[in-house]
Amino acid sequence: MLLIDKYAYTNRLKDFNPMAKMIFAIGALILAITIENSYVNLMVFLLMICLTIFVAKIPINRYFKILIVPIIFLTISGITILLSISNEDVFIWSIKISNKYLGFTYKSLIEFFKLTIRVLASISSTLFLTLTTPLNHMIGVFKKLKMPNIVIELLVLIYRSIFIFLEESKDIIMAQELRFGYTSIKNTYRSISLLIKSLLIALLIRFQDMQISLETRLYRGEFKTGD
Amino acid sequence: MKNKKVIFLSILLILLLTPNIGQAMHIMEGFLPVKWAIIWAVVSLPFIIVGFKKVSQIFKGDTNQKVLLGLAGGFVFVLSAMKIPSVTGSCSHPTGVGLGAILFGPTTMTVVGLIVLLFQALLLAHGGLTTLGANTFSMAIVGPLVSYGIFKLLKKRDTNTTFTVFLAAFLGDLMTYVITAIQLALAFPDATTGFVGSMGKFLSVFAVTQIPLAIVEGIVTAIVYNLLIEYHKEGVIRIENIK
Numbered sequence: 001m002l003l004i005d006k007y008a009y010t011n012r013l014k015d016f017n018p019m020a021k022m023i024f025a026i027g028a029l030i031l032a033i034t035i036e037n038s039y040v041n042l043m044v045f046l047l048m049i050c051l052t053i054f055v056a057k058i059p060i061n062r063y064f065k066i067l068i069v070p071i072i073f074l075t076i077s078g079i080t081i082l083l084s085i086s087n088e089d090v091f092i093w094s095i096k097i098s099n100k101y102l103g104f105t106y107k108s109l110i111e112f113f114k115l116t117i118r119v120l121a122s123i124s125s126t127l128f129l130t131l132t133t134p135l136n137h138m139i140g141v142f143k144k145l146k147m148p149n150i151v152i153e154l155l156v157l158i159y160r161s162i163f164i165f166l167e168e169s170k171d172i173i174m175a176q177e178l179r180f181g182y183t184s185i186k187n188t189y190r191s192i193s194l195l196i197k198s199l200l201i202a203l204l205i206r207f208q209d210m211q212i213s214l215e216t217r218l219y220r221g222e223f224k225t226g227d
Numbered sequence: 228m229k230n231k232k233v234i235f236l237s238i239l240l241i242l243l244l245t246p247n248i249g250q251a252m253h254i255m256e257g258f259l260p261v262k263w264a265i266i267w268a269v270v271s272l273p274f275i276i277v278g279f280k281k282v283s284q285i286f287k288g289d290t291n292q293k294v295l296l297g298l299a300g301g302f303v304f305v306l307s308a309m310k311i312p313s314v315t316g317s318c319s320h321p322t323g324v325g326l327g328a329i330l331f332g333p334t335t336m337t338v339v340g341l342i343v344l345l346f347q348a349l350l351l352a353h354g355g356l357t358t359l360g361a362n363t364f365s366m367a368i369v370g371p372l373v374s375y376g377i378f379k380l381l382k383k384r385d386t387n388t389t390f391t392v393f394l395a396a397f398l399g400d401l402m403t404y405v406i407t408a409i410q411l412a413l414a415f416p417d418a419t420t421g422f423v424g425s426m427g428k429f430l431s432v433f434a435v436t437q438i439p440l441a442i443v444e445g446i447v448t449a450i451v452y453n454l455l456i457e458y459h460k461e462g463v464i465r466i467e468n469i470k
Contacts (some may be wrong), residue, residue, distance in 0.1 A: 002351070003350070004350050004351065004433070004459065005350050021410070026356075029256075031256070031354065032257060032262050033257050033260070033261045033264065033357055035384075045374050046311075051414075066352050066359075067352070069351075069352065069353055070255045070352055072313050073253075074255060074258070074467055076432060077258070077432075078410060080428050080429055080432045081425075083417045083428075084417045084418050084420060084424060085419070085420070085424070085430070086419040086420070090419060104418070105418045105419070107261065107418055108418040112414075115259055119255060119257045121257065122355070122357060123256040123257060123352070123355065124254065126256050126348070126352070126355060126356055127352060130349045130350070135350075144356075146334075150279065150282070150283055151279075151342075153293060154293075154296065154338070154342055155342060155345075156297075156302050156344050157293065157296070157297025157300070157301075157404060158300030158304070158343070159300075159301075159346070160297070160301070162301040162305065164298075164301060164303075164324075165304075165305040166303045166305055166308075169305055187451070189443070189446060189447060192387060192447055192451035193454065194454070196447065196451045196459075197451050199305065199306075200451070200455065201458065203298045203302050206298060207295050210294050210298075211294065213456070214294065219290065220290070221293070222276070222288065223293075
């Protein structure tokens with residue numbers, strides 16, 4: 001279900017020094033959004049894609065599957081930025097709808113291309129980081145950087161509970177589907193509400209269980225996370 | 228004739244794309260220019276600091292709350308990864324923010340929301356590291372505050388609980404969407420009409436999916452809340468904010 005997480009643990013670069021990978025990827029990200037140069041951005045994009053696909057050996061079709069949601073956002077927002085409406089025809093390309101013009105100017109076209117390449121450069125940098133570095137390595141780096149302990153603890157706890165609930169919801173959804181729980185919209189809403197409720201109750205029950213098990217292990221309000 | 232073709236094509240494009248943009252309200256990685264990325268991070272910072280202060284205070288009083296918050300974070304993350312078919316035939320994803328704010332309070336939700344947004348950026352490639360500030364402001368600060376405020380306000384006046392919860396979740400979602408539109412419009416003013424025109428454009432484009440999404444989330448949150456009250460009355464579970 002979590003494609004990125006799966007590849008983070010199985011790729012070829014997973015044992016590479018996480019600090020170095022992080023500095024490299026974040027550096028590329030900062031470079032991509034601060035330098036307003038499309039050639040630099042294009043280089044960053046190509047470099048990151050090559051590193052991810054050929055060095056870390058992430059399957060190319062999976063890589064693009066991960067990119068679908070961001071690309072849809074880019075398409076819709078990009079077109080929204082590109083097109084504008086005006087009373088006079090000031091555009092380099094436009095169509096007339098009743099007495100208004102809908103089109104784009106030269107300036108917004110350039111801005112659109114710059115934006116697209118910047119976004120591709122930065123998203124490929126982030127994907128390089130997330131696809132090659134398992135989250136526990138990243139948390140190790142955060143610890144080395146002396147992040148407050150409360151943040152680290154919450155990160156670890158939430159990361160763990162994500163998988164508890166994913167598993168639980170998968171089982172519930174399968175059981176509901178076997179009983180035709182998702183055949184109509186009305187059924188679906190009902191099923192989803194039951195699912196969320198069951199998850200919430202699972203949360204509370206798990207909370208009670210964890211309280212007991214932590215107390216038996218002499219929990220004093222602090223989780224010790226090792227490297 | 229040519230105009231008709233263009234309009235037809237654009238409608239087709241919208242129909243093809245809408246099924247997938249339920250989750251696309253997270254501003255993607257690298258989308259905001261560096262100036263706006265920093266501004267929104269700075270705006271969010273005081274809220275985050277207050278949130279963490281509050282949370283560590285809670286932890287000092289009752290150390291078990293740490294575990295509860297960790298579980299709540301996982302819960303909100305899994306909710307946001309779910310798909311719900313919505314009225315326009317598209318799929319939408321609940322944000323879970325309304326329910327979380329009602330159950331756990333808005334400042335706590337800011338902390339949980341921030342970490343969940345970070346995990347969404349890292350594990351799902353939704354949102355991003357550079358736009359974390361902007362997304363936190365719209366989803367983890369304004370959304371919970373609106374939901375919680377409306378819930379408390381209407382609760383005092385003894386309005387129908389189902390309606391109260393629906394309205395709280397619905398308006399929380401709606402405000403998140405309006406804030407995101409404002410953020411995008413500020414960063415990308417329109418070539419001919421400026422900020423106002425740009426904001427109109429973003430509001431109308433995202434309205435196609437976000438208004439049905441908000442309604443669906445409102446309905447689902449209300450049903451869940453009622454089910455929880457039932458359990459609460461029977462003594463199966465104990466939640467402090469449900470009474």
